[in-house]
């Protein structure tokens with residue numbers, strides 16, 4: 001029994017070896033090929049490997065703020081010829097600022113013969129014409145108001161009811177959006193709605209809320225944004241900022257404000 005078992009085992013081992021050795025060689029060769037292929041594939045992957053290392057060692061957030069300019073120092077909001085010049089309770093216009101290109105828009109007016117900066121006046125005419133084609137007849141109720149005009153207006157309110165009362169209904173001289181020559185108060189056919197929040201319910205008010213951006217105007221003081229703009233909801237006050245910029249603010253969402261969109265501080269007066 002033992003004699004028979006031994007040769008049987010050796011034969012088995014030989015057969016296994018005869019089969020296993022070439023199989024092993026093929027396997028080793030295959031591993032070499034796979035390893036080379038894998039290396040070839042991994043090679044380009046290895047180059048990005050150091051990126052996590054650098055991301056950890058050098059803080060990546062640092063370069064991000066660098067290309068993002070500080071909006072409070074961005075000349076677009078402060079140069080007097082810019083259509084994005086900002087006037088709010090945190091940003092006073094340069095002393096005695098008066099636009100050099102004021103023009104009379106050829107539109108229906110109420111209360112006065114108002115002016116706007118040339119490009120805004122042309123855009124206003126275009127907007128009034130487009131509205132008229134849809135049976136909406138707009139009226140311009142205010143436009144450029146100089147610093148002196150605003151001073152007389154504001155001082156009158158102060159005399160009437162004190163500074164906080166005046167601040168609640170009027171801008172201090174130098175802080176008014178109207179002094180930019182790019183702001184206009186718009187009205188409809190029924191003067192009873194002039195400069196009232198109910199203007200939003202009129203045909204003219206609805207048309208403006210929906211379409212003004214197409215002509216470069218934004219509703220400067222939207223509903224529910226008093227803390228941001230510093231002003232109560234004024235569905236009649238529109239501000240020209242160019243068509244391209246008005247489109248961006250329109251696309252950014254309902255009731256988007258100038259302050260939020262550009263990252264400009266707003267709200268109430270500092271003191």
Ligand SMILES: [Zn+2]
Pocket residue numbers: 142178183184185236237238
């Ligand atoms: Zn206004």
